Amino acid sequence: MKLLEMNEKREELFNAIIRNAMDALIVIDAHGVVHAWNPKATRIFGWHQEEALGKPLYALIAPDNMRMSAADEDNAQQYWRTADLLVLNERTLMSVRDKAGRPLRIEATVTPLALEGRVLYCASIRNPVSANVHENTQEKSWTELPADSSRDQRMIDHLPDVICTIDTGGQFTLVSAASERIWGYRPEELLHRRYLEFTHPDDRSKHSAALRKVRQTGPGYSIDSRFIRKDGSIVHIAWSANWSRAEQHFYCVARDNTEIRNAALTLIEHEQRFESLFEHHPDGVFAFDLNGHLLSANKAFSQLTGYSGSELAAMPFRPMVAPESVDLIEQHFAAAVKGSASSLDVIGIRKDGSSFDAHLTVVPIIVNDRVVGVHGIARDVTHSKDYERRIEHLATYDALTGLPNRNLLDDRIRHAIVQAERQGGRVGVLFLDLNRFKIVNDSLGHDKGDILLRIMADRLKQCVREVDTVARIGGDEFVIVLEDVRSPEDVIGIARNLLAVIENPVALEGHDFTVSSSIGCSLFPKDGTDAATLLRNADLAMYEAKASGGGSFRFYKADMNERVKARLMHERQLRLALERGELVVYYQPRVDINSNEIVGAEALVRWHHPERGLVPPNEFIPLAEEVGLINELGEWVLHTACKQNRRWQEAGLPGLKVSVNLSPYQLAPDSTITHAVRKSLMQSGLDARWLELEITESSLMQNVESTLSKLAEIRDAGVSISIDDFGTGYSSLSYLRRLPVDTLKIDQSFIRDISGSRDDAAIVSATIALAHTMQLKVVAEGVTTEEQIRFLEEHDCDEMQGFLLSPAVPPEELSTLLNRNRSMSGRPLS
Known part of the structure; x- marks a missing residue:
């Protein structure tokens, strides 16, 4: 793949040099037929490239209908038509005519080229030399400049290149005026000085060796070397030299090659930059010819398709794309051939048959204002397409x-x-x-x-x-x-x-x-x-x-709409109840089983409905949770219970732990329950050890980590935590080890049949025993019979509550109970 690309780039470079050369450059074969013709040749001779290609050069620059001297015609025919050109690598002055028949005086050098197994010849022709410059000049031959002292110095001083002669000692014996422009030295400053003095030290040995070889074997040579200018700067020189055995001199032409060399170096640098970008680009970069066959591809393209570089060489694009993408690619390919760049999404097919999503960008390859192929960049977008499809799927x-x-x-x-x-x-x-x-x-x-x-x-x-x-x-x-x-x-x-x-x-x-x-x-x-x-x-x-x-x-x-309306009305009434103070808190005592003393109370909210009377919590708490009122209602109960407990203490009653139920919604990750607890304690002045929060077992299983964090923070503040209705959920007892709790409250569904059900009795006794091993207090809920109390006493239950002892009562009635029954034995309390 690189070879194809390098050939393409070399051809581009060769065409660019020919196109931009200051001289007319014409490539001919051994028969003098024109194979290349640059713009400068058109400006000199008037023939356009399409007119010149394929025609004999002699027919173009010396038409048969133009009169020439017999000597000129014979020499010209010999020079341009022979299959074995006798004059190579030497500049020759000659007279020719342009397309319009005007006479021209040109300076030509013919150099052999070995291309594609055959020999071609490049004729480098300088701008026409003014006729009056050569009026008195008599060339001795078509193959060399005259070497005798009759040579006209003024003629060579008009040439753009340095014309010089060097003797066998390596000294300049003649230098043209161009030396001052190119080297910075006037001709007289160089005469009789060795040319190696002005040659870059690193180039002296190859220059000397080249001259020795020419002197020994002839006929001439060309070499590039660096010349040190008078100001110390370096100029790159293209030397051409011929040895005259008769006169024992080298005849040399030195051309300033700096700009051409710098242009070539710049071109090479650009080529290397392009090569680096091409090879190291993370996306697949490739080029197709106009027939849809692959010319080049980078490593990323090979990895994307699964084909090796050798497999991709000259491969058509069809095997690499899904059938449903072929027509679309051909449309964009055709647009690129017409000069338009575009992008498209296609489905690619790898060598192993697997498919991938690709985003293609195709652009025309334009050389000499002509589209010669199509460049492309292929990006694997399989993951992003999968993501887009997933997003689209999730939308529906x-x-x-x-x-x-x-x-x-x-x-x-x-x-x-x-x-x-x-x-x-x-x-x-x-x-x-x-x-x-x-x-x-x-x-x-x-x-x-x-x-x-x-x-x-x-x-x-x-x-x-x-x-x-x-x-x-x-x-x-x-x-x-x-x-x-x-x-x-x-x-x-x-x-x-x-x-x-x-x-x-x-x-x-x-x-x-x-x-x-x-x-x-x-x-x-x-x-x-x-x-x-x-x-x-x-x-x-x-x-x-x-x-x-x-x-x-x-x-x-x-009529279901009417019931919905009724539900909406209840919601509105509940909101108003909070605003109007229709909610009250009742307290159900918790009694120590051994001492029969009231040691705590559970706060239970009631609704004094103006029409329905006292409404129990199970009829409005679910509604409050559903409509988003539970946090406001729960915080009100918490604040009310803390204030009431503080009033009892201020009234001289002994310390009493009041427990407040929390809804699962109050433990949600975005809740502010910890702030509400601190606020209630601070505003009421109640010590945290007299407050307990009750949480259902199922609440603990929701948002576990967030719930544990909130409970730990509350407990660190000195507030106790109890698990309400224990046994109705699905948590394992071992899970309790992680919980920051102090008390288990056994659900009344287990207490109800404790005397008649072996299973319930076993569950209750096992729960009490295990809780005690974990240093947890146990409270039995829903106690309604003496038999239940005796069972709880026998199994060392700590506390109990239920209708047998006392229902939930207003705070005033609990005050009476505390004063009358706190130290009394016997049951019930009320």
């Missing part, structure tokens, strides 16, 4: 399940509606929500929750036809679009099937988990004529199914 598909997302779902519903309108059919939209998914997600972690969602997605797809759509629109919510629904019974059958497959157990971490679902259904055109309305009404129906206990489906009905 769910990353977790691979199902269509909300964006694509809207399109699918609109498409189904258009089809139904054309055919007079129906479209079913089913809004499905998984019940109890949060329990699995919170207890086992989000990775297991993701597995469950993928399993459910696969099950849903198996229940519908290819033309139908199953989409995930977020969390545990899915939407199924049924096309070409003939009757509501079709939707009922699908809904029942969906409920059944969802309830099949799922094995996670060695245990079977069962979730159910709630489905809401809407029908086009009865329940809506656009995607947004159908989705909204199916969503309303789903909430109706969920409110009925889950595991069922409901069709949309108009």
Whole structure:
């Protein structure tokens, strides 16, 4: 590949030198036929290149219809037509005519060239010499300048090159006036001085050796050497010398070659720079000829395609691109041949048959104002294209399940509606929500929750036809679009099937988990004529199914809007309740089992609704969590409990630890619970050791690292942490080692049947024992019988609370209990 490129560049260099030469340069063969003709030749002789090529040079510069002297004609024919040119490497003066027939006096040198296995000849012709300069000049022959003393010094002084003679001692014996311009020395300053004095030291030996060889073997030589000018600068000289045995002199012509040499060096430097850029470019760089065959390619292109350099030589482009990209490449290739650069994306094919995405830039290769090929740069964009395709996929598909997302779902519903309108059919939209998914997600972690969602997605797809759509629109919510629904019974059958497959157990971490679902259904055109309305009404129906206990489906009905309005009204009333002070905090005592003393109390919020009366927390806390009021409500409860506890202490009552429940939302990564705790303690003046925060077991499993960090910060402030409803979640007891907790509260579901259920009794006793080994306090919740108390005493439970002892009471009633029963034995307290 490099050889092809080097030949191409050498040809460019050769053409550039011929094109820009100051002399007329004409290449002829042994028969005198013209093979090259540069612009300078056109300016001298008037013949354009296309007129001169292929014609005998003699016919151009000495037309037959022009009269010449017999001697001139014979000499010219001999000079330009012979197959064995007798005069080589020497300047010769001659008379010729231009295209218009005007006589010219020229100075020509013919040099043999070995090109492509044959010999050609380059004629270097100087600008026409003024006729009056040579009026009195008589050339002795066509092969050399006259050597006798009759030579006209004025004639050689008009030549641009230095004309000089050097004797056998190496001294100048004649120097033309050009020496002052080229070397800085006047001719008289050089006469009788050895030329080696002015030759660069590093070039003297080769110069001397060349002269000796010419003297011994003849006939002449050409050499490049450096000459030291009078001002000390260096000038590069192209020497031509011939030895006259008769006169024992060297006849020399010295031409200033500095500019040409510098131009050549600059060209070489540019070539090397291009070569370096070409070879080390990280992208694949290549060149094709006009027939679409590869001329050159760099290493990166070879690595990109998998072909070696030798395999790529003259290879067509088609095997390297996918069939679907061929036409596009040919279009851009054709544009480049016409002179236009362009870019395109294609699919490439490697030698091993694998494909890759490539971004191509193609540009024309222009030489002498003519397009001779096409350069290209190929960049491997497989990774970026894959990324773009992934981004495009994520814009319309769910990353977790691979199902269509909300964006694509809207399109699918609109498409189904258009089809139904054309055919007079129906479209079913089913809004499905998984019940109890949060329990699995919170207890086992989000990775297991993701597995469950993928399993459910696969099950849903198996229940519908290819033309139908199953989409995930977020969390545990899915939407199924049924096309070409003939009757509501079709939707009922699908809904029942969906409920059944969802309830099949799922094995996670060695245990079977069962979730159910709630489905809401809407029908086009009865329940809506656009995607947004159908989705909204199916969503309303789903909430109706969920409110009925889950595991069922409901069709949309108009009165569901009224229930939604009622829910929105409750939300508004809850917001107003916070503003109007309708919320109050009740306190349920916690009693030490051994001493029967009240040692703590759990703060429980109640809503004094102006119409509904006292509303328990389970009726409005979920609503507060859903609408984003839980943080505000939770902080209010925390602040109120701290202030109340401080009031009891100021009233002279002994220290009492008050526990406040935290919602999982208050432990979210972006929550400010730690700040709220510090603020409540500071504003109330309560010591941190009298405050305890209760967290459900499932809360601890959400955002584990963030939750642990927040709890550790709270505990470091002196606040106690307890786990509420322990045993209802899915955390292992060993997990407790990582938790900054002080107390376990056993859920009342285990306490309720403690006397009659061996399993519950075993669980409670084991929990108490293990908690004590971990230095944790144990509180039993929901105590309602004396038998439960005796069991807890026997197994060394620390504290208890429940209706048998006291329900949650207003702060004033708890004050009475503290004063009346704190040191009393016997039960109940109230």
